[in-house]
Amino acid sequence: MLTLHDFYRSSASFRVRIALNLKRLRYEQIVHDLDTGAHQQPRYVAINPQGLLPALVAGRQVLSQSLAILEFLEITYPDPPLLPAKPAEQARVRALFQAVAADIHPLTTMRVGHYLKTAFSCDDAAVLRWKQHWLVDGLSAIETMLAADPATGQFCHRDRVSFADIALVPQIVSAQKLGIVIDEFPTVxxxxGDCMQLQPFRDAHPDAWTPHLNSN
Structure with a gap:
């Protein structure tokens, strides 16, 4: 049995929900409300010392970090594949994933916004400008990476959903909530839009999020 420690406002958890849905895996869900700091309580920190979401429990193994979880799922449950077969193509997909997960997302999280407020006395408007700046900066680069590469197809890599799409969609959902107009990035x-035609993406979306297990 797989157990996902989750919350709807966690973009990284959104990624894992998409992957679990695409691979048609059943899982239980334990909810940690980011708004109340439940993810920082000793009970959860004992599971994931970083106090971050998500964490996936598979048997006796606790997995953290969305990319590591996706890699585990890809190896353990290879159907359908979410990475291409060729090493160079895998590298491209991972690079697109990291362009979101390593270069955009960490600068726009709730905890960064909180630190800007407490350490530098930034008001809400300043924090919003910070997040919008890094979103536009990162998405502009990703738009160029996708638009200029013939390997881009219906999805980020050719015509099959991959890790790259799994990272991109949650980031765009977050960006839209922060006032970013994604039509400025037409390929993205x-x-x-094509990803959101697929049921696994729609079912994982925060607006459709319902916990599978009682809240923590």
Missing amino acids: ARIV
Whole structure:
């Protein structure tokens, strides 16, 4: 049995929900409300010392970090594949994933916003400008990476959903909530639109999020 420690406002958890849905895996869900700091309580920190979401429990193994979880799922449950077969193509997909997960997302999280407020006395407007800046900066680069590469197809890599799409969609959902107009990134917007036609993406979306297990 797989157990996902989750919350709807966690973009990284959103990624894992998409992957679990695409691979048609059943899982239980334990909810940690980011708004109340439940993810920082000793009970959860004992599971994931970083106090971050998500964490996936598979048997006796606790997995953290969304990319590591996706890699585990890809190896353990290879159907359908979410990475291409060729090493160079895998590297491209991982690079697109990391362009979101390593270069955009960490600068726009709730905890960064909180630190800007407490350490530098930034008001809400300043924090929003910070997040919008890094979103536009990162998405502009990703738009160029996708639009200029013939390997881009219906999705980020050719015509099959991959890790890259799994990272991109949650980031765009977050960006839209922060006032970013994604039509300024036409290739990104097209790919996200096609992803959202797929039920596994729709079922994982925060607006459709319902916990599978009682809250923590």
